[in-house]
Amino acid sequence: MYAIFQNGGKQYRVSIGTVVRLEKIDLPVGEMFKCNQVMMIAHTGGVQFGRPFLMSCNILGEVVRHGRFSKIMIIKFRRRKHFRKFQGHRQFFTDVKINTISVT
Template sequence: MYAIFLNGGKQHRVKEGQIIRLEKINLKIGKSIKFKEILMITDKKNIKIGTPILSQSLIEAYIENHGKHKKIKILKFNKRKHYKKTQGHRQLFTDVKITKIITNTKEFN
């Protein structure tokens, strides 16, 4: 069984027990979190697609880790104009472990 949910303007495909890296969530490590914007849930036989979201379904997870990605370099350069600007960026992230995919319909239980 897997589900597709929306978080931070991005869609993520997850299974139970999977660890996924999301944009930073402001909760402490070990706290649980529920995702309610679920777009689709499926197992091998049944598919449940929301219009646009499934209202009676949710994904339970808990926060495992916070961190920063590797630094990316941003370089702006104009040839023959004596202009060069460098900048760096490190995106914050949160590692989340999916514990349950819950749906209220009988066909997935």
Template sequence: MDNYAIISAGSKQYTVSAGDTIRIESTDKEKGEEITFKPLMLKNSDGLLIKKQALQNISVTGTVVRNGRAKKIIVFKMKRRKDERKKRGHRQNFTEVRITAIS
């Protein structure tokens, strides 16, 4: 992982390099469309770039591989001795993105 960047997508941050595939929060992009991220930090052969002025002209591009839904998680709440139980299921939507370039 010689050249990598830290990007923000949704409410999370990801460490990515060219060729990586990441799952981000669902977006309105369709399969095959290009998506661009602004990096928060960049590590390359020149060194470490953190300042906003240095990162102003740099972007991370990726291609949407697919949109889908993750596996179901079960949320179970119980209060002992009160005969109170709640069982809920939840599936989160996601967009899978393959990082093509950091430039």
């Protein structure tokens, strides 16, 4: 059994027990995460698709940890103009362990 859900403008394929890395969620570690924007569920009864979401499905998970990705460098350079600009960015993330995928 697996499901595809949407969070933060991105889509994720998850099954029970997997740890998925989402964009930052303002929940403390150990708190339950609930997502009702389920787009598709594949289970023993078949496959269900939403238009765009399934109204009777939820995904429950537990927040495992928070962190930041490694730094990416943004470099702007114009040759022969004496222009150089460096900027770094580290994106925040939240790891969520999927506990249940409920279909009603």
